[in-house]
Amino acid sequence: NAGVTQTPKFRILKIGQSMTLQCTQDMNHNYMYWYRQDPGMGLKLIYYSVGAGITDKGEVPNGYNVSRSTTEDFPLRLELAAPSQTSVYFCASSYSAASSYEQYFGPGTRLTVT
């Protein structure tokens, strides 16, 4: 199993550009999450999904959108990039409600908006 994979690893965007961060998991997990990590601020939840076709906002959803058309994929869309979206983005997944304490993280995408 590859686990949770993310592309790209790094990206530089200009202000106002858009992009999609890709996330795929091959563990047949129902729950998937997108976090952003800023220095000294921990992991902030952007969006999450409890299954294909179901998504919901987390703590910091503004400026982002997601979709979940399959169990495996959970892309994160940034529209009109702003410098405040410079961060490291992690996708994660977990198998079930009973094991929701254990989230498997992808390797992260480092995004810079200038």
Next chain:
Amino acid sequence: GENVEQHPSTLSVQEGDSAVIKCTYSDSASNYFPWYKQELGKRPQLIIYIRSNVGEKKDQRIAVTLNKTAKHFSLHITETQPEDSAVYFCAAPDDPLSNDYKLSFGAGTTVTVRA
């Protein structure tokens, strides 16, 4: 949602000494408390968790203690080694009475083990 506070933000220890990180939470209904370790440039990984029906859990050199009355839990690392240098995050269920399975993370503690 749950409010998780973590202290200290940085911790420097001599190799072989112990390290202790403490987290407090706000929702008394929270029923499990995981700890994640993130090495420099790597992804966070679960290292240990404790459920609310036990007071302590150990795994080799790491242990977690839980005080439900005071609503705090702590990570203890004994006999620290250079490979313990990392950022450690505590977490708790964001909304323990719902079924949406989100975690609320603390801000992290950067642990440096000095040789």
